Amino acid sequence: MKSRLITLANAAAVFAALLAIWQLVLWIFHVPPYMLPSPWAVARAVVSRFPSLVGALAITTAEAGGGLIASVAVGVVIALMFAQSRWVRRMLYPYTILLQTVPIVAIAPLILMWVGAGTAAVTLIAFIISLAPVIANTTQGLISVEENLVHLFLMHNASPSQLLFKLRLPHAVPSLFVGIRIASGIAVIGAITGELYAGSSRVGQGGLGYSILYASSQLQTDYLFALVLAATVLGFAFFFLVMFLEWYFLHRWHESARTSEAE
């Protein structure tokens, strides 16, 4: 507990130092506010534009969250299929890599054309971009079960479904969480990037990405900074939520819990 407080205090001190440097830069170099607003101006923008900021945050949260949940659900199903045979993996795994390597900016116009602008398109982009790490990590967890454990199950004449649900799937849970942790960050980035292209079906309403684009075009730099701050907070929130879930499900039995205890 004490060490956590020290960590928090350290983080707060670094944050305060960064704010001080920021303000100093403004004073020393006389940077105009439309180029770099002061921390105080950003704070004022957060307060004065709070309802629209929260609205944009809520939209992006829903899109990134929806994309992430869908990628976990679909990713686990695909991983279960991949785990069934090496042949299936060899045939279909390259397409997973394709998901990871195709730049989202290249396919965003296509998605926009197929689904139309708005939440559905952005959620789809967040889903596509966060799917690969879930598939890759879960598949790895499913197929890397120790041979003797499989033999143990075979000695009891375990059925294929018993092997899958009582051995492979629980064994893959820690790997699944690694995948979700990576995917959670990517989903937020994907949603914001998606909003730059397909952010809103109605003018003036959209998530953080759309609002960033809008604020930039209006030279509302203080609000733009407030939006970037909100995007960072959202990324952290996703990451810590996944960390909490990982701890909740694994802390009683998994070695990672022992490592964190030892630390």
Added chain:
Amino acid sequence: MTEDFAVPEVKLAGVSKSYGGRLVLDAMDLCVAKGDFVTLIGPSGCGKSTVLKLISGLTAASAGTIQVDGMLSRNARQTISYIFQDATLLPWRTVRQNVGLGLELEGVTARKREQKTAALLDLVGLSHVAKAYPRELSGGMKMRVSIARALATSPRLLLMDEPFAALDEMARDRLNEELLRLRDEQKWTAVFVTHSVAEAVFLSTRIVVLAPNPGRIHAVLPVGLPWPRTAALRTAPGFESLVARVSHALREALTS
């Protein structure tokens, strides 16, 4: 008990095994009688673990026949339990759930499972950690859970592949004594693999010394030490001389 010994529990006739064209076991004949405690000992690569896998049906023989209680080993799995070198516990299950795993897979009802696992945990002295997870246990305790799990399905044949190899000598000696106590109570037949000559002599009714390249039987040594066997046996003169005989046979096997 003597009349039971005349009926073979395990019979290997001319069994060979090759992996990728390399012969690892050559025309092995071995008969294990009911109630026997046979230990396979030999240098690394002589096919000890392969013999256990063949008996269990986890791998198929390249030549020869294997029978367990008159059946093909694959069909006799319900009567066999296998204890591996490491405890092979499922880390996401509690001790109690691990012990009940085999029963669960075989469709035994939750109530019967509960009764059986409670009795077995009592038998191996682990009732106080029934709700603990494997990561909270010592190496010796994990192995006792593994033994309890193997005994849960009431096997007639127990196959053990160096189960105590990773433990320190004191823990190994204690578990050896515990294993014999359990055997006295439950009367199973055992095929045991070890690298420790003293362990082989202490536990066995017969010791089969294997020679390597390819694996084959070099010598079969009966162990005529008295039962029940306790810790005091390890300092008895007969024990020491048997250890010396087995060690000599092992050295011969290496050069044969």
